[in-house]
Amino acid sequence: MQYIGINHDGGTWVAALNGPTVFPLAPATNFWADASGWQEKALALAADSETAQDESALDRSQVIEVPLVLPSARVICVGLNYRAHAAEGSFAVPEYPTLFGRWTASLSVGRVPAPVPGGEAGLDWEGEVAAYIGRRVESEDEVTAADAVFGYSTFNDLTARRAQKLTAQWTLGKNGDFTGPLGPLVSRDEVGDLRDGLQVRTRVNGTEVQNGNTRDMIFSVPAIISLISQTFTLHPGDVIATGTPDGVGYVRTPPWLLRAGDIVEVEIDRLGTLVTPIGEPSLRARA
Structure with a gap:
């Protein structure tokens, strides 16, 4: 699975990337608190187009990409x-x-x-x-x-x-x-x-x-x-x-x-x- 950081809902989120489609997953802090768990959700979203639609999938051209690194990260x-x-x-x-x-x-x-x-x-x-x-x-x-x-x-x-x-x-x-x-x-x-x-x-x-x-x-x-x-x-x-x-x-x-x-x-x-x-x-x- 691939991931990018995006400006979303007033902050930095981690989103799954499936070709040109972006699935916002969680604020970066939440994602890194349970990266393996969010990976399972990302795989499910990518595999289920109906669920992906429910999750407000975005086109990559519509988002502003940012580093998916926490400010506190080393x-x-x-x-x-x-x-x-x-x-x-x-x-x-x-x-x-x-x-x-x-x-x-x-x-x-x-x-x-x-x-x-x-x-x-x-x-x-x-x-x-x-x-x-x-x-x-x-x-x-x-x-x-x-x-x-x-x-x-x-x-x-x-x-x-x-x-x-x-x-x-x-x-x-x-x-x-x-x-x-x-x-x-x-x-x-x-x-x-x-x-x-x-x-x-x-x-x-x-x-x-x-x-x-x-x-x-x-x-x-x-x-x-x-x-x-x-x-x-x-x-x-x-x-x-x-x-x-x-x-x-x-x-x-x-x-x-x-x-x-x-x-x-x-x-x-x-x-x-x-x-x-x-x-x-x-x-x-x-x-």
């Missing part, structure tokens, strides 16, 4: 998690995952322009898979943590490289306004295990710039969840951005960065294609 990103990406930046393979945070205020959805921050020559692309936590996880081992994922989506960790490199900490460069677009969430049963391999491709204005596979990940999603849970508890609706393959723009000669008017696409097997236009700095006024 968005934990993993840097240097593909062997080829670590190598292209001349980094050693890390002993532990390199983790950093994104604030939910930086998140967005497909087709929403991402502005280039002032002072930046452009934004860099980082196509990747985002994993959504479906239950509470506290001090669990890797085997137990494997079933904590509710689903996955496309993600583009658009990065302000100048700001990122000002200090050893990456927070500033990883939290530009509207620089974290997410695609629809696809339930884990439709995606499978990332260790089996999903192709991750990124295109800029139609030119392919990244083509990697999740089999190249250094740390698996269960290993990352287990490590995090030893320090702090993960809650339903938390997000883990699992890292990007090689092919980013800043390592190229000369560097290639995204500027206003560019279109960047992230296409991932079983998850679809996320499209993000790049806009002018003035678009930050919406934040």
